[in-house]
Amino acid sequence: xxxxxxxxxxxxxxxxxxxxxxxxxxxxxxxxxxxxxxxxxxxxxxxxxxxxxxxxxxxxxxxxxxxxxxxxxxxxxxxxxxxxxxxxxxxxxxxxxxxxxxxxxxxxxxxxxxxxxxxxxxxxxxxxxxxxxxxxxxxxxxxxxxxxxxxxxxxxxxxxxxxxxxxxxxxxxxxxxxxxxxxxxxxxxxxxxxxxxxxxxxxxxxxxxxxxxxxxxxxxxxxxxxxxxxxxxxxxxxxxxxxxxxxxxxxxxxxxxxxxxxxxxxxxxxxxxxxxxxxxxxxxxxxxxxxxxxxxxxxxxxxxxxxxxxxxxxxxxxxxxxxxxxxxxxxxxxxxxxxxxxxxxxxxxxxxxxxxxxxxxxxxxxxxxxxxxxxxxxxxxx
Numbered sequence: 001x002x003x004x005x006x007x008x009x010x011x012x013x014x015x016x017x018x019x020x021x022x023x024x025x026x027x028x029x030x031x032x033x034x035x036x037x038x039x040x041x042x043x044x045x046x047x048x049x050x051x052x053x054x055x056x057x058x059x060x061x062x063x064x065x066x067x068x069x070x071x072x073x074x075x076x077x078x079x080x081x082x083x084x085x086x087x088x089x090x091x092x093x094x095x096x097x098x099x100x101x102x103x104x105x106x107x108x109x110x111x112x113x114x115x116x117x118x119x120x121x122x123x124x125x126x127x128x129x130x131x132x133x134x135x136x137x138x139x140x141x142x143x144x145x146x147x148x149x150x151x152x153x154x155x156x157x158x159x160x161x162x163x164x165x166x167x168x169x170x171x172x173x174x175x176x177x178x179x180x181x182x183x184x185x186x187x188x189x190x191x192x193x194x195x196x197x198x199x200x201x202x203x204x205x206x207x208x209x210x211x212x213x214x215x216x217x218x219x220x221x222x223x224x225x226x227x228x229x230x231x232x233x234x235x236x237x238x239x240x241x242x243x244x245x246x247x248x249x250x251x252x253x254x255x256x257x258x259x260x261x262x263x264x265x266x267x268x269x270x271x272x273x274x275x276x277x278x279x280x281x282x283x284x285x286x287x288x289x290x291x292x293x294x295x296x297x298x299x300x301x302x303x304x305x306x307x308x309x310x311x312x313x314x315x316x317x318x319x320x321x322x323x324x325x326x327x328x329x330x331x332x333x334x335x336x337x338x339x340x341x342x343x344x345x346x347x348x349x350x351x352x353x354x355x356x357x358x359x360x361x362x363x364x365x366x367x368x369x370x371x372x373x374x375x376x377x378x379x380x381x382x
Contacts, residue, residue: 178332318338
């Protein structure tokens with residue numbers, strides 16, 4: 001399977017999915033037929049993660065094709081990432097604590113044979129080894145496979161979830177601080193405390209069409225124990241009343257300026273920010289670094305085609321840029337860099353996030369009740 005590195009390729013993939021495969025999405029989405037057959041899912045998450053296409057584009061396209069009731073499951077899945085981001089924005093210390101925990105665990109497990117066998121795809125569990133190789137080769141895994149993978153990692157291989165989350169971030173094209181970290185916490189049983197996700201032999205066999213054998217798992221493991229709780233930190237996600245003629249910084253999560261809420265505002269110059277591994281706590285594979293770089297270059301080319309003054313710069317050069325706004329990078333590596341270097345910037349927030357994050361104070365099942373209201377407020381309809 002391939003992922004193009006342009007908005008044009010993302011739009012092509014989106015249109016093909018909506019036209020040919022959206023109708024059966026709800027019924028078939030949980031099946032993992034292998035990397036050569038992904039027609040039952042959209043595979044658009046790498047582009048959503050980088051803002052090459054937006055959640056609203058997906059939702060609008062789907063509603064132009066089918067009614068909300070027919071699309072409800074697809075729309076909920078699209079907005080899971082929006083929810084995870086909002087949940088973490090209200091509890092940013094979860095991310096900080098994860099990175100601090102990871103530093104200690106890395107040192108403890110650097111010579112651990114079980115850990116080395118896991119990331120090398122050399123365990124005695126066939127399906128797990130297959131997913132390791134698939135992740136490294138294709139930089140993508142079916143969502144159901146990610147859940148199985150994480151469960152096997154934590155409860156059968158008995159490895160720290162923090163290392164598994166790091167391994168995913170290293171190789172996934174759609175790696176996202178919120179969705180990845182909180183997804184692993186959820187599997188381990190510390191996101192919803194006391195409720196873990198346990199992969200089972202029958203479930204893997206059913207939803208992979210019996211592609212695998214030798215699936216001996218710990219299917220009765222208790223949830224991991226994590227006694228710390230996080231209180232919500234009230235945040236201000238308001239935009240300036242008057243957006244002045246300043247420079248604009250765009251990070252890797254907003255790589256389609258032309259579809260943002262700020263496309264009609266005038267900025268002196270747009271700077272596209274490249275964040276290489278030396279500034280990251282979680283090091284990325286060469287393929288992921290290149291994927292991000294090519295998406296940034298594609299945005300640069302599209303901006304220049306519209307005669308918009310823009311330039312790609314390294315994140316370390318931000319300190320030299322004065323009088324600027326930034327499209328909000330969300331909790332993660334880029335925001336960490338700004339905070340660690342005490343760089344103060346006025347952020348611009350997406351309307352989708354402003355409307356959605358206020359409902360991320362509780363679980364997703366509460367959040368999804370507000371999805372029709374969010375869609376209505378954003379005037380997204382068929």
